[in-house]
Amino acid sequence: MQTTLDISTHHLPQVTHARNPGMGLDLDWVASVHANTSAIERRAATIGARRSVKKDFQAAWLLKAISLIDLTTLSGDDTAGRVKRLCAKARQPVRADMLQALGLPGLKVGAVCVYHDMVATAVEALEGSGIPVAAVSTGFPAGLSPLHLRMQEIGESVRAGAREIDIVISRRHVLTQNWQALYDEMREMRAACGDAHVKAILATGELGTLRNVARASLICMMAGADFIKTSTGKESVNATLPVTLTMVRAIRDYEDRTGIKVGYKPAGGIAKAKDALTYMALMKEELGQPWLQPDLFRFGASSLLGDIERQLEHHLTGHYSASNRHAMG
Template sequence: MSVKNPGIDLDLEWVSKARVNTQAVLKRAQQVQGRKVAKKQWQAAWLLKAVTCIDLTTLSGDDTPSNVHRLCMKASQPVRRDLLKNMDMHDKGITTAAVCVYPSRVADAVKSLKAANSSLPVASVATGFPAGQTPLKTRLDEVRMAVQDGATEIDIVINRTLALTGQWAALYDEVRQFREVCGEAHMKTILAVGELGTFTNVYKASLVSMMAGSDFIKTSTGKESVNATYPVAIVMVRAIRDYYLRTGHKVGFKPAGGIRTAQEALVWLVLMKEELGDDWLTPTLFRLGASSLLADIERQIYHYVTGCYAAYYELPMA
């Protein structure tokens, strides 16, 4: 990743004036979902593009060094080599964008990737994920630990209480502190949109997070009842566009939670292309947070190459 957002001073006037037209957002989301997606070789090409934007994730209570190792191997070789060879894509260095794990599993992931001679980044959730309700000092320490263990990307969670009660200056200060302890690591800020109440709150939280120096804004932890939805995404990507037009700084976008099918991945790519343009169709500015999505994409690629669908045992799982 190369794009860094230095942030700006908190502009409370900009935040307080923000309003979102709910009906317009819902109408636009319907349009996006109704788009016809590419077929045949064009679809295969878009699906490979989607693979390169996936943060392959495991965030389970039963994570072990061995299943993190398996995840890292899958991230390094996400699509079966014979399928890529058939498409003449075997030598294009196709990997996922990163692997994403809990802080206590960062060292395992770094070790596995190093042993495999892979330069894939390791991302870690931190700051009291998923609820963000632990004391600030504990959350800052968690970021430090993940960075020390080798994480080069940190997915932080905002304190939803501050957003729900309109304490934007306090939210800005917290995110700014996380930004400082991240050091050189890229910081993705999770808004947990399912718990923010309104589109206007989502827009304001997006703005404040970007002002505080977030390199990415991310929809969800994947643990809320509502995760990545198209209406919320439209609100967030338009905040990204507004921020870019005003400051010249590009901020990335990461939908996460509930994205499971190849078809959905294509819709997300179309949304990014239409709302933000081709610059945002790379892993430096777009990520898909997913654990099971890759399996379905690989099935679709298998179907494109062979004309039939694979049995589950034919494709190695992450």
């Protein structure tokens, strides 16, 4: 089967549109933002039920999904060896014979995401691949270390070679409606990232309401976030379809008002190929084709890749294989 997938512009820095420069804090706009929870939940429930792709079309969408994955390891027992194995998987995300049969021998993931301490190891392991390294920073996952230390952490990750920085916001600013503090903090973090692209993690499972999610999304974009991201993956509730719908509509509103495209990254709990297809369908319907490219959409995941690889093998052979045939390393 031959599929059409442009892999020439997979990775950041963005080449098809300008970075988000941010704007002044507009509290009137923020105050006008509301979220109809019941309507959002009804709309979100229709995505997976009404949208289905099969056979060659499904295989093509799954191959696209691989190019959108931030292949991630964020465990307390991470070692250099584990990170190197993950980077090898990033370079060759699917068995070579399968990619050859599918017509995409050069396919890679979107990025590799690690703790700061593993940035240099990942950069070395990915040298020459074109795959960027993303570092979680700013006191990940709680984001409660002193502000000056969080800024230093960003700087050290950038100097170590990280081209993307996943920062975490202070949830207390959202819960207390201190929008000025959230804006100022995000603006300072954006400046500290320099040329590295910044993904703002909202930790949506800890923000209380979808209205808070919508307003926090808008504030982070006003302050210059290149991406907004759902979760650290460490909360009890991570990415969900209602949260995704809320955040992507904030992205759409921001583009309508400013002309600037901002990326989106759901993270945590997306482990099945069918879930990836549902999220991609939502992005296409709500934001359009540009948000099915790695410069505007990423999955924060690890086990997702293994399930996609199993589905692709089933597409080629008619048989499902054991998960251990598609290990991360």
